[in-house]
Amino acid sequence: MSRIEQIITEIEDYIDSCKYQPLSNAKILVNKEEIEELLVELRLRIPEEIKKYQKIISNQDAILQEARSQADAMVAEATAQTNELVNEHEIMQRAYSEANSIIEQANAQAQAIVDSAVIEANNIRQSSVQYTDDMLRSLQTIIKHSMEGAQGRFDGFMNSMQSSYDIVSSNRNELAGSVVTELEDNGEAAATEMTAE
Numbered sequence: 001m002s003r004i005e006q007i008i009t010e011i012e013d014y015i016d017s018c019k020y021q022p023l024s025n026a027k028i029l030v031n032k033e034e035i036e037e038l039l040v041e042l043r044l045r046i047p048e049e050i051k052k053y054q055k056i057i058s059n060q061d062a063i064l065q066e067a068r069s070q071a072d073a074m075v076a077e078a079t080a081q082t083n084e085l086v087n088e089h090e091i092m093q094r095a096y097s098e099a100n101s102i103i104e105q106a107n108a109q110a111q112a113i114v115d116s117a118v119i120e121a122n123n124i125r126q127s128s129v130q131y132t133d134d135m136l137r138s139l140q141t142i143i144k145h146s147m148e149g150a151q152g153r154f155d156g157f158m159n160s161m162q163s164s165y166d167i168v169s170s171n172r173n174e175l176a177g178s179v180v181t182e183l184e185d186n187g188e189a190a191a192t193e194m195t196a197e
Contacts, residue, residue: 002045003045004042004045004046004135005135007038007041007042007045008042008135008138008139010038011035011038011039011042011138011142012138014030014034014035014038015028015030015142015145018030021149021152024152027148027149027152028145028149029149030146030149035142035146039139039142039143042135042139046132046135046136050128050132056124056128057121057124057125057128059121060117060118060121060124060125063117063120063121064114064117064118064121066117067110067113067114067116067117068110068114070110070113071106071107071109071110071111071113071114072110074106074109074110075103075106075107075110077106078099078102078103078105078106079099079103081098081099081102082095082096082098082099082102082103
């Protein structure tokens, strides 16, 4: 298991161990420092893994070159055997037949080596791309969960602020109403006193 796989496993285990938010069975509470530490290490490790698989993919040319070298050697050997047979006039026809058979066999084996090398290189490339995509998909899921958790906390904070704002507004309205009522009462009392005089 690579270090990236270990980090992803640690992140998954950490998420599984986190407590759910109150009144929610989908959103969890995470320690920002712990999750950021794991994400930073994962971000640093990914380029190393990608370089590793890029190096494997770059070896494709070496694999193909080795296959071609083996094929050329087999063809050269077959050609040499053909030349030796042709030197004997009495077995010239048999020599041509055997030479053609050897060349065909050598070409078939050489083609098989090249085809196998190409398939192996393509499999390595596909595996490395799939592996990297799987890691990035896991990282994307983790980031999405973190964003959802942060959004939930922000929504809760905004709801709390809105509630406080509504209470303050209501208190101000009540205070303003009581001041107007008191002024009206004082005005009526003053008018009554003037009438009495």
